[in-house]
Amino acid sequence: MKPAVRCWGVIPAAGLGTRMEASRPKQYLEIGGRSLLQHSLDALLAITAVEMVVVALGAEETPPAWLDDSRVRLTAGGARRADSVLAALRVLQEIAHEEDWVLVHDAARPCLLPADGERLVSRVLGSGVGALLAEPVVDTVKRVDASGRVLETLDRSQLWRAQTPQMFRLGELAAALENALRSGIAITDEASAMEQAGHPVAVVQGASRNLKVTVPQDLALAAFYLGEPITG
Numbered sequence: 086m087k088p089a090v091r092c093w094g095v096i097p098a099a100g101l102g103t104r105m106e107a108s109r110p111k112q113y114l115e116i117g118g119r120s121l122l123q124h125s126l127d128a129l130l131a132i133t134a135v136e137m138v139v140v141a142l143g144a145e146e147t148p149p150a151w152l153d154d155s156r157v158r159l160t161a162g163g164a165r166r167a168d169s170v171l172a173a174l175r176v177l178q179e180i181a182h183e184e185d186w187v188l189v190h191d192a193a194r195p196c197l198l199p200a201d202g203e204r205l206v207s208r209v210l211g212s213g214v215g216a217l218l219a220e221p222v223v224d225t226v227k228r229v230d231a232s233g234r235v236l237e238t239l240d241r242s243q244l245w246r247a248q249t250p251q252m253f254r255l256g257e258l259a260a261a262l263e264n265a266l267r268s269g270i271a272i273t274d275e276a277s278a279m280e281q282a283g284h285p286v287a288v289v290q291g292a293s294r295n296l297k298v299t300v301p302q303d304l305a306l307a308a309f310y311l312g313e314p315i316t317g
């Protein structure tokens with residue numbers, strides 16, 4: 086009998102977060118006494134279908150004690166986000182099936198609502214098509230050249246801002262990321278590797294509170310959404 090398909094999580098947390106201009110990687114900045122990574126991990130683990138999460142840490146990092154959890158595995162990340170995700174997928178390939186689903190979630194998105202994650206999972210399991218949380222673009226968007234001159238105005242009715250989690254089958258995602266890395270094309274999310282590989286990818290609308298903490302002012306916004314103060 087074919088085993089039931091299972092869902093796993095991956096958090097790439099090996100980035101330096103230099104745009105944050107902080108003394109440590111942004112995933113270790115704290116809101117309400119818990120790091121951004123801890124908030125993001127808890128939100129991912131709160132999605133009912135997710136059995137276990139592999140966290141990719143910086144190769145030189147000593148793992149914090151709170152990561153010692155039976156539902157968490159650790160691995161060393163790589164130079165680019167896709168290297169970190171691939172390292173975590175390798176860990177999953179030891180214990181999971183190629184057809185299992187993986188939800189990849191940024192360490193720097195601490196405000197994910199578990200209900201949005203649940204909607205993503207039910208949409209993907211119901212359709213069999215991989216998908217990502219995303220948000221429709223509300224601004225008018227310009228394409229601009231290096232000198233600041235506007236080249237064109239894009240049709241915003243077709244534009245969505247990609248968020249995470251992004252949910253794909255383990256085997257297909259690992260192969261797509263490997264191919265993308267080999268081809269040398271810069272990829273900043275899992276969906277773009279899947280698109281390049283020719284797989285269908287769908288969007289599921291997520292809340293705008295699921296921001297990626299990137300620049301200093303984002304931390305205050307994340308603290309506002311979480312209803313807790315910045316603590317470090």
Ligand code: C5P
Pocket residue numbers: 096097098099100101102112141162163164165166167169170190191192193297299
């Ligand atoms: O830099 P950016 O904000 O796009 O990073 C998104 C996520 O990817 C963060 O959680 C970051 O820690 C992770 N990352 C990683 N390994 C890298 C670069 C980024 O795990 N080499």
